[in-house]
Amino acid sequence: MKIKNNYIFGSGISALIAKYYNPSYVVITPDEEIGGQIKKHKNLLMTFHIHNHPLTKALLDELKIVYKEKRLRIYYVYNDKILESLDNKQRLNFIKNKMSEWNYDNNSVDFKDLNLSTTSNYLDILECDINELIKKLQPKEYIKGSIKLVNNNRKFFVYQDENKKLVTKNYDKIINTIPANLFFPMLYNYKNNYHFNYLPATFCLSSNKSSFMEDESMYYFYDSNLPYNRCQPYAGGYVYEATGIVDEKVLSKYIENITAVENRYVGVIRNENVDDFKHIKFLGRLAQWDSSIKIQNVIEKAKLISNIER
Numbered sequence: 001m002k003i004k005n006n007y008i009f010g011s012g013i014s015a016l017i018a019k020y021y022n023p024s025y026v027v028i029t030p031d032e033e034i035g036g037q038i039k040k041h042k043n044l045l046m047t048f049h050i051h052n053h054p055l056t057k058a059l060l061d062e063l064k065i066v067y068k069e070k071r072l073r074i075y076y077v078y079n080d081k082i083l084e085s086l087d088n089k090q091r092l093n094f095i096k097n098k099m100s101e102w103n104y105d106n107n108s109v110d111f112k113d114l115n116l117s118t119t120s121n122y123l124d125i126l127e128c129d130i131n132e133l134i135k136k137l138q139p140k141e142y143i144k145g146s147i148k149l150v151n152n153n154r155k156f157f158v159y160q161d162e163n164k165k166l167v168t169k170n171y172d173k174i175i176n177t178i179p180a181n182l183f184f185p186m187l188y189n190y191k192n193n194y195h196f197n198y199l200p201a202t203f204c205l206s207s208n209k210s211s212f213m214e215d216e217s218m219y220y221f222y223d224s225n226l227p228y229n230r231c232q233p234y235a236g237g238y239v240y241e242a243t244g245i246v247d248e249k250v251l252s253k254y255i256e257n258i259t260a261v262e263n264r265y266v267g268v269i270r271n272e273n274v275d276d277f278k279h280i281k282f283l284g285r286l287a288q289w290d291s292s293i294k295i296q297n298v299i300e301k302a303k304l305i306s307n308i309e310r
């Protein structure tokens with residue numbers, strides 16, 4: 001049987017899940033530490049949750065990772081008032097607020113997508129040690145390198161290895177988890193009209209429980225007097241999230257006892273929904289440029305790819 005030259009680009013959580021269900025693929029990554037963006041930010045300020053779903057449960061069970069089923073209550077605070085349910089106009093305002101920079105007039109944002117990350121008043125999650133998950137999924141062997149070019153018609157790619165040497169490899173199949181805004185400019189033979197628009201985000205950790213917090217819940221805000229649009233308990237404190245780059249000085253006017261502030265240049269994306277190619281599959285929220293993708297969707301697609309190849 002001919003040995004297949006199948007590769008996974010990247011080593012974030014999507015790539016690790018892809019590798020778990022497609023063990024014959026070889027991971028290529030420039031990461032110093034396996035784990036992608038989760039590992040790039042030491043204090044895990046990106047409030048990463050694993051949703052409670054049969055697929056996520058099955059994966060954690062198979063890996064023997066201990067988890068706790070938890071229901072996070074969600075409150076919507078609309079100009080100082082907690083709403084029990086949202087009508088369409090209010091929903092759109094919450095979304096516009098999240099999709100525009102904190103000091104920008106969000107009335108001038110044209111946004112019709114009514115998909116808030118959740119449509120209910122709670123989020124069911126599996127609380128577990130994400131570092132342990134990454135450790136257990138870490139491949140024994142992988143190629144350290146950074147993809148520089150992909151020729152999808154002639155099926156080869158070029159990567160730069162650790163010694164800055166360019167290496168060419170032919171491929172049969174690729175699972176790409178590199179964010180789409182970085183991947184598509186490297187694609188030699190592809191025309192598209194994609195627009196990978198994004199806004200930065202600021203995450204602020206405080207040791208202080210705010211007076212508005214009745215319990216350990218997630219709060220969304222629509223209030224032009226506040227720089228942040230979401231707050232939730234995380235990593236032993238409370239994480240406030242704002243869209244755009246917000247200065248610590250500004251944040252400290254609204255949030256007491258700040259212990260860390262982190263900026264990400266890609267925080268909020270405008271969905272594009274990247275289509276798969278015949279020999280290249282796109283996996284993960286950023287590779288597919290679709291913020292509705294969750295870990296269960298990544299597992300589902302990774303399994304589907306492995307079934308197709310059988």
Ligand SMILES: Cc1cc2nc3c(=O)[nH]c(=O)nc-3n(C[C@H](O)[C@H](O)[C@H](O)COP(=O)(O)OP(=O)(O)OC[C@H]3O[C@@H](n4cnc5c(N)ncnc54)[C@H](O)[C@@H]3O)c2cc1C
Pocket residue numbers: 009010011012013014015028029030031035036037038046047048049050145146147148177178179182201264266267268283284285286287293294295
């Ligand atoms: C505020 C915030 C909250 C979030 N909350 C959740 C959540 O609750 N649940 C959830 O499922 N998701 C959440 N996400 C999305 C989350 O970021 C992803 O689900 C997950 O971390 C992305 O993993 P990934 O493997 O798809 O991408 P990444 O972790 O970004 O991995 C991409 C990989 O590609 C590699 N790469 C880049 N360029 C190259 C190159 N040239 N060659 C080779 N490799 C390359 C990188 O080094 C990296 O290893 C959140 C994101 C944000 C910003």
